[in-house]
Amino acid sequence: MSVSMRQEADTGFVEIDNPPVNAIGHAVREGLLKAVKWAEEAKLARVIVTGKGRAFAAGADAREFDSAPKEPHLPDVLNAIDESPVPWIAAIDGVALGGGAEIAMACRMRIISPKSQIGLPEVTLGVLPGAGGTQRLPRLVGLARALDIITTGKPLTAQKALEAGLVHQVADDPMQAALGTGAEALQRIVPTWTLPAPDADEGAFEAARKAVAKKQANQTAPLKVIELIRDTLAEPFHQALLAERTAFLELRNGAQSKALRHMFFAERAAKAPAWLTAEPVSLKHVAVVGGGTMGAGIAYALLNAGLTVTILETDAQGAERAIANVEKIISASLKRGLINDARAADHRSRFAASSDYSTAADATLAIEAAYESMEVKVDVIGKLEAALPKDAILATNTSYLDINEIAAAASDPARVVGLHFFAPAHIMKLLEIVRGDHSSDTSLATGFALAKLLRKIPVLAGVCDGFIGNRILARYREAADTVLMDGATPWDVDKAMVGFGYAMGPYEAQDLSGLDIAHANRRRQDATRDANRRYIPIADRMVELGRLGKKTGAGWYLYPETGGKAEDAAVAELAVAAAKSAGLTRTAYSQQEIERRLVLAMINEAADILDEGIAQSAADIDLVTVSGYGFPRWRGGLMHYADSLGAGNIVEALEGLALEDAVAWKVSPLLKRCAENGGLLADYVPTR
Numbered sequence: 001m002s003v004s005m006r007q008e009a010d011t012g013f014v015e016i017d018n019p020p021v022n023a024i025g026h027a028v029r030e031g032l033l034k035a036v037k038w039a040e041e042a043k044l045a046r047v048i049v050t051g052k053g054r055a056f057a058a059g060a061d062a063r064e065f066d067s068a069p070k071e072p073h074l075p076d077v078l079n080a081i082d083e084s085p086v087p088w089i090a091a092i093d094g095v096a097l098g099g100g101a102e103i104a105m106a107c108r109m110r111i112i113s114p115k116s117q118i119g120l121p122e123v124t125l126g127v128l129p130g131a132g133g134t135q136r137l138p139r140l141v142g143l144a145r146a147l148d149i150i151t152t153g154k155p156l157t158a159q160k161a162l163e164a165g166l167v168h169q170v171a172d173d174p175m176q177a178a179l180g181t182g183a184e185a186l187q188r189i190v191p192t193w194t195l196p197a198p199d200a201d202e203g204a205f206e207a208a209r210k211a212v213a214k215k216q217a218n219q220t221a222p223l224k225v226i227e228l229i230r231d232t233l234a235e236p237f238h239q240a241l242l243a244e245r246t247a248f249l250e251l252r253n254g255a256q257s258k259a260l261r262h263m264f265f266a267e268r269a270a271k272a273p274a275w276l277t278a279e280p281v282s283l284k285h286v287a288v289v290g291g292g293t294m295g296a297g298i299a300y301a302l303l304n305a306g307l308t309v310t311i312l313e314t315d316a317q318g319a320e321r322a323i324a325n326v327e328k329i330i331s332a333s334l335k336r337g338l339i340n341d342a343r344a345a346d347h348r349s350r351f352a353a354s355s356d357y358s359t360a361a362d363a364t365l366a367i368e369a370a371y372e373s374m375e376v377k378v379d380v381i382g383k384l385e386a387a388l389p390k391d392a393i394l395a396t397n398t399s400y401l402d403i404n405e406i407a408a409a410a411s412d413p414a415r416v417v418g419l420h421f422f423a424p425a426h427i428m429k430l431l432e433i434v435r436g437d438h439s440s441d442t443s444l445a446t447g448f449a450l451a452k453l454l455r456k457i458p459v460l461a462g463v464c465d466g467f468i469g470n471r472i473l474a475r476y477r478e479a480a481d482t483v484l485m486d487g488a489t490p491w492d493v494d495k496a497m498v499g500f501g502y503a504m505g506p507y508e509a510q511d512l513s514g515l516d517i518a519h520a521n522r523r524r525q526d527a528t529r530d531a532n533r534r535y536i537p538i539a540d541r542m543v544e545l546g547r548l549g550k551k552t553g554a555g556w557y558l559y560p561e562t563g564g565k566a567e568d569a570a571v572a573e574l575a576v577a578a579a580k581s582a583g584l585t586r587t588a589y590s591q592q593e594i595e596r597r598l599v600l601a602m603i604n605e606a607a608d609i610l611d612e613g614i615a616q617s618a619a620d621i622d623l624v625t626v627s628g629y630g631f632p633r634w635r636g637g638l639m640h641y642a643d644s645l646g647a648g649n650i651v652e653a654l655e656g657l658a659l660e661d662a663v664a665w666k667v668s669p670l671l672k673r674c675a676e677n678g679g680l681l682a683d684y685v686p687t688r
């Protein structure tokens, strides 16, 4: 079934039925076109169109974007609705997105339920509304608002849609409200396509361009939207539709849309692997050890998911600090309107903090987010094991420490698993589920069940130094420090990576997280570091000088009291002095060369991570790099981007760099195999 039709007296009822979210695939387009003809032949007075289930329609079926478009094309179907002598009413009770919103705009009238949302998120898939949205929306809501809605892709709430003039009515029961709308009232509303287009307004176009440049730099679709609307505003409707179609198809076939669609589907495929059939433990009461920034963030994420949470601390003061930290997040969420007072009260009613572990005696999961020291974590595991039920899962949020060593502190290491959250834990979507040598399937299944409950993106990771994300980050930073030593400045590097698409470069990012964290990790690795591997001491020197980043007012940049950040010649001098004492001759690096080296370093490290089975798939690495480390989403993640470069080209470039440093640039065997057999990283399934 895709579209059903039935008639009662002079009213036709058309229902889109394509679970789970009524994506508008070929069958739905055919069904809608058939319904238009049916209603006209039956000389109906009106048609009420609805979506079955939780959506009105979620938009065109993005899975069809990789194949040749099949008639009837959605713009033609919607023109048939818009131009039909039988007026249609869209009764929206759920989401009406993309093509779903375009169906609604082609209807004579739109009635929406209070909780529904309506919008044109096409740019999030790297395309633009391709079924009349760029022409009908400006006619309904005006130019400036239409530009904002389409370029941002953000859906409108029912109330906002009413205020904008996108819908005619908000009703608890849109169907009843539609039935109450007589034919004569409908006839008074003119077909959308006949509405006059708004006047051109250069100010609106300029404002839209500025907003896109600020928030969506490097992305082609939003700019194309502005250009298309500007170029077609004065054109006759149907002629403008032709230009819209051309622009849509051009974007749909482009690299950015392919990358964004890859991310969209990869996020939805991030679930427990098929072999993991074990049942998770029931999740009601969760203990969080440590009420610092991470612990409080994790606790809030758990509260937000409706769980009962006890933060366990070392003493009463710690417990009070934990409460204050969680309260800070609750107030921030209240201030931002993310929760209301009732919700905040409900969160508080399910939250406690204590230094007495027996207060979590019925917790089925504990997540330790204690100080990043093996001694502390081993002690915590012991206390948890003593206090919680025997089958409670004991999870560690450690970023770098060896999960197996932590698990060894438990009498039953099968209960121990890594749940690596990313700060701020109640906002960042990524959750690395780290599988220790003894982690039971139940503990892994519990990790995936928790991710689903918290609406996070779970990625299974094997045990190695830094798991997936931090291991790639460490290599990224090493490559950055190397070009810093050999001739660049931190700001050269940061500019290069912002140009590549990161929101900020590696040095500014370090200033935010603090240079002491990576410093502690380097010291931890001193004993096992490869003596033949080049070591860059500049970051150590920074820490010795107390330049720990923003928190100390100075790191790679200066952070004046007045705010902002400033380049600091003293830091550039440090790099020059370090090179001099190492007897190196520094060279100048172009932005392009800096970007090339840093991205190749990450690709090479990630290929080894995949080859070693630390990651289960290239798509998982894409999810980690985009959702946890700021890799530009519109490039599809690190591995998708690598495949777009081609393994052969990557191997050739790495071999060139290996002539400079055979250790740091040792070419990943997986990349070599892909280069030899023409395979894609995306298709590689680890054998380990």
Ligand code: T1G
Pocket (backbone or CB within 6 Å): 020, 021, 023, 055, 058, 059, 060, 061, 062, 063, 074, 095, 097, 098, 099, 100, 102, 121, 122, 124, 125, 127, 128, 129, 130, 131, 133, 265, 268, 269
């Ligand atoms: N195409 C294909 N599959 C889709 C889909 C779509 N547009 N939207 C969702 N799905 C699948 C999804 O992959 C998942 O599959 C299942 O539905 C549930 O989705 C012509 C060209 C609607 C807010 O960008 O934002 O219209 O994993 O897990 O959290 O101008 O899905 O079960 O196999 O996300 O409740 C524009 C995309 C398309 C909206 C529901 N539309 N979808 O969220 O469920 S382009 C969009 C969403 C377009 C026109 C243009 C969300 C949702 P599986 P889910 P959810």
